[in-house]
Amino acid sequence: GAVVSQHPSWVICKSGTSVKIECRSLDFQATTMFWYRQFPKQSLMLMATSNEGSKATYEQGVEKDKFLINHASLTLSTLTVTSAHPEDSSFYICSAPPDGGTNEKLFFGSGTQLSVL
Amino acid sequence: GDSVTQMEGPVTLSEEAFLTINCTYTATGYPSLFWYVQYPGEGLQLLLKATKADDKGSNKGFEATYRKETTSFHLEKGSVQVSDSAVYFCALSAEASGNTPLVFGKGTRLSVIA
Numbered sequence: 001g002a003v004v005s006q007h008p009s010w011v012i013c014k015s016g017t018s019v020k021i022e023c024r025s026l027d028f029q030a031t032t033m034f035w036y037r038q039f040p041k042q043s044l045m046l047m048a049t050s051n052e053g054s055k056a057t058y059e060q061g062v063e064k065d066k067f068l069i070n071h072a073s074l075t076l077s078t079l080t081v082t083s084a085h086p087e088d089s090s091f092y093i094c095s096a097p098p099d100g101g102t103n104e105k106l107f108f109g110s111g112t113q114l115s116v117l
Numbered sequence: 118g119d120s121v122t123q124m125e126g127p128v129t130l131s132e133e134a135f136l137t138i139n140c141t142y143t144a145t146g147y148p149s150l151f152w153y154v155q156y157p158g159e160g161l162q163l164l165l166k167a168t169k170a171d172d173k174g175s176n177k178g179f180e181a182t183y184r185k186e187t188t189s190f191h192l193e194k195g196s197v198q199v200s201d202s203a204v205y206f207c208a209l210s211a212e213a214s215g216n217t218p219l220v221f222g223k224g225t226r227l228s229v230i231a
Binding site for chain 1: 121125153155158159160161162163206216218219220221222223224
């Protein structure tokens, strides 16, 4: 079946460094990908919608200069947390719907646990 | 805006116990409702869904009924197994298109002990 590969699964970094998270659809094309974030005991919150070949659409309150999204191909979107700080520590997960699919066909990565020291 | 409220976890049950995880929603119109499951180290997987009032979604012994009058979509299973240990997410989608992001609840961690 369709698979979305997300890595790394977890990362620990020092404050001030940048971290890149990759989300790759392995056997289908995805013009659109979604990036979510989950803080402990909170909901999965949509951060941004990544669009291949164009700028990402960010949700209110999400800093686009801090969370850089690049959707350079139909199978790969990356989220870069720039100058990470401890408050960015969270669980990040991507979702990729196959092009032309319905809301029943949303495939998720396994998530990335980011810890900023 | 749309929202999903899900019972807090964690939930710990003995094998063969009955499971209920409550989920209520707030939305304009008539959303589609979903339960996703995340097993350790894996991505979220669709467990079941319902697209209109009174629909019952079912899969792997789990069931949930779309109740418009109570805006609920509670997940139930009559007899849980150790392999059901996972995090369960209730979610809604306002549109049928796959290009519409889901709105999630907080997730409920279920641990089933032998």
